[in-house]
Amino acid sequence: MSQKPDQTPPSPPLPLPLKIRYGFETAAAYLLYGIFKIMPAAAASAVGGFLGRSIGPHLGISKKALENLTLAFPEKSEAEKREILRKMWDNLGRNLAEYPHLAAIGKRAELEGQDIIRAIMESGKPAIVFSGHIANWEVGVSAAKQQMGFPSHVAYRKPNNPWVDGLLSRARRAGAVGQVTKSRRGALKMTRLIKDGKVLTVLIDQKFNEGVAVPFFGYEAMTMPFPARLALKYNCPLYPGRIERIAGAQMKVTLYPAIEIEKTGDTEKDTLALLAEMHRHLEDWIRERPDQWLWLHRRWPDNASENLKK
Numbered sequence: 001m002s003q004k005p006d007q008t009p010p011s012p013p014l015p016l017p018l019k020i021r022y023g024f025e026t027a028a029a030y031l032l033y034g035i036f037k038i039m040p041a042a043a044a045s046a047v048g049g050f051l052g053r054s055i056g057p058h059l060g061i062s063k064k065a066l067e068n069l070t071l072a073f074p075e076k077s078e079a080e081k082r083e084i085l086r087k088m089w090d091n092l093g094r095n096l097a098e099y100p101h102l103a104a105i106g107k108r109a110e111l112e113g114q115d116i117i118r119a120i121m122e123s124g125k126p127a128i129v130f131s132g133h134i135a136n137w138e139v140g141v142s143a144a145k146q147q148m149g150f151p152s153h154v155a156y157r158k159p160n161n162p163w164v165d166g167l168l169s170r171a172r173r174a175g176a177v178g179q180v181t182k183s184r185r186g187a188l189k190m191t192r193l194i195k196d197g198k199v200l201t202v203l204i205d206q207k208f209n210e211g212v213a214v215p216f217f218g219y220e221a222m223t224m225p226f227p228a229r230l231a232l233k234y235n236c237p238l239y240p241g242r243i244e245r246i247a248g249a250q251m252k253v254t255l256y257p258a259i260e261i262e263k264t265g266d267t268e269k270d271t272l273a274l275l276a277e278m279h280r281h282l283e284d285w286i287r288e289r290p291d292q293w294l295w296l297h298r299r300w301p302d303n304a305s306e307n308l309k310k
Contacts (some may be wrong), residue, residue, distance in 0.1 A: 026163040033167060037100035044097040045249035052093020053086050062089075064138045065295035072217040073290070087291030091245060095136045098249060102174035105249050106142025113255030116239065117150050124234045126194040128227055129255065132205035132282045133294035135245040136294075141175030141201050143253040153178035153193050155186065155202040176201075187226055194234050201241070202227050205282055207299050217283060219300045228274040231261060237275070240281045245292055256281075 004156065036044040056062060062085060069081040076084075098105055111117075120127045129152065131140060144150035154176040159165050169179055180186045180193070180200075194198055204227060213220035231238045237258035244252045261278055263270055286293045 004027065005030045008039055008303050017025055022161045022163060025161050026167075029164050029167055032096075033100055033171075036097045041098065041101035041249045044101060048093040048095070048097025049090040051091070051092040052096075056089030056092065057082070057086055061296055064076070064298065066298060068295045068297075069290075071219060071300055072286075084291045085295070088293070088295055090293065091135065091292050094245070094249070095138070098136055098251050099138070099168065099171040101249070102142045102171055103146055105136070105139055105251060106144075106146040106175060108159050109139055109143040109147075109251040110246070111253050112146050114148060116255050116257060117144055117148050120199060120239075121148070121150060124197055126197050126234060127199045127239060127258075128194070128201065128231055128236055129201040129239045129241040130204050130227060131201070131243065132203055132285070133240040134282075134285060134289070135243040135292045136251060137243055138172060138204060138239050139251045140243045140253045141172075143175070143251065144255070145175045145177070150199070151177045152199045152201045153180055153190075155180045155182055155190060155200060157182045157206060170304055171223050182224070190226070194236055200227075200230075200270060204278055205299065206297055207294075212272060214272065214276065214279050215272065216299065218277045221279075221299050222301075223270050223275055223279070228271045228278065229267075231274065232263065232267065235261075237261070238278065240278070242281075242285050244289060 036048065037046070065085055065088065066081055069076070069084060073081065122137045129140075130277055131137060141152045142152070142156055144152065152175065154172060156179060157170070158173075158181045172179060178193075178198075180189050204223065206224075207222055208224035209222055211223045212225045214223040215221075216223075227238070230236060238261065239258050240256040242256070244254075246252050259274075259281075261270075261274060
């Protein structure tokens with residue numbers, strides 16, 4: 001029987017060693033999820049933060065975070081960078097512990113830009129909200145949905161472990177009315193959503209090797225151009241969405257007015273200009289609260305430290 005065009009092809013069977021590894025990872029994830037779920041949100045967040053800042057700085061991956069901090073903030077001392085690293089791990093630990101409580105945290109988050117959210121919903125037109133891995137990046141859509149019924153579809157990068165992906169996807173439903181993976185098939189679905197007048201939320205701060213180079217903290221960072229191209233092609237407004245951790249599990253979510261989109265007729269030039277403006281917003285937010293961004297990504301080329309900032 002032929003496969004329907006919109007049907008996801010079956011995944012190849014996992015090798016036995018990978019099944020065993022994923023099985024242990026999944027069991028640990030469900031156990032921790034269950035433990036954090038029975039705690040009050042504030043308590044779960046506090047425990048997650050303690051574990052994150054106690055364990056994270058000693059992991060090997062923290063070396064990449066320190067390298068990234070050196071690139072972005074060459075003026076900061078080693079002590080300052082390590083303090084940012086410690087607080088970053090605190091934030092990440094809190095994020096993981098807060099997954100079972102996304103609905104509750106979203107309900108009580110401070111939500112700014114409600115007039116903008118209301119206007120998007122009443123327009124019936126498509127919109128793209130962009131943000132980054134800042135504070136608890138899952139809370140933005142949760143706050144907008146829990147408080148105002150904002151119907152956003154979320155684009156996300158699927159983790160390697162499909163069983164853990166299922167757990168996180170279930171938690172993400174506190175804010176997302178639909179979820180789309182960042183993939184070729186996902187790009188087709190995102191295009192359909194925009195053509196159908198839906199709202200799409202996407203995080204733009206991960207490295208995308210097949211993308212285009214965009215200035216970010218003074219260095220060229222390979223970036224997925226798809227959200228900008230969608231906005232240009234379908235005249236879809238792009239809204240900056242910021243999440244801040246105010247204290248503990250208390251968040252502030254701000255939706256800003258749409259950024260100005262200028263068309264010159266040169267699609268590539270317009271795409272790069274739009275991506276640069278989007279990343280300018282991210283950089284401003286990160287500079288203000290550097291401890292709340294996920295510095296673990298390989299965001300810049302390995303030889304970036306050898307280049308001078310222009």
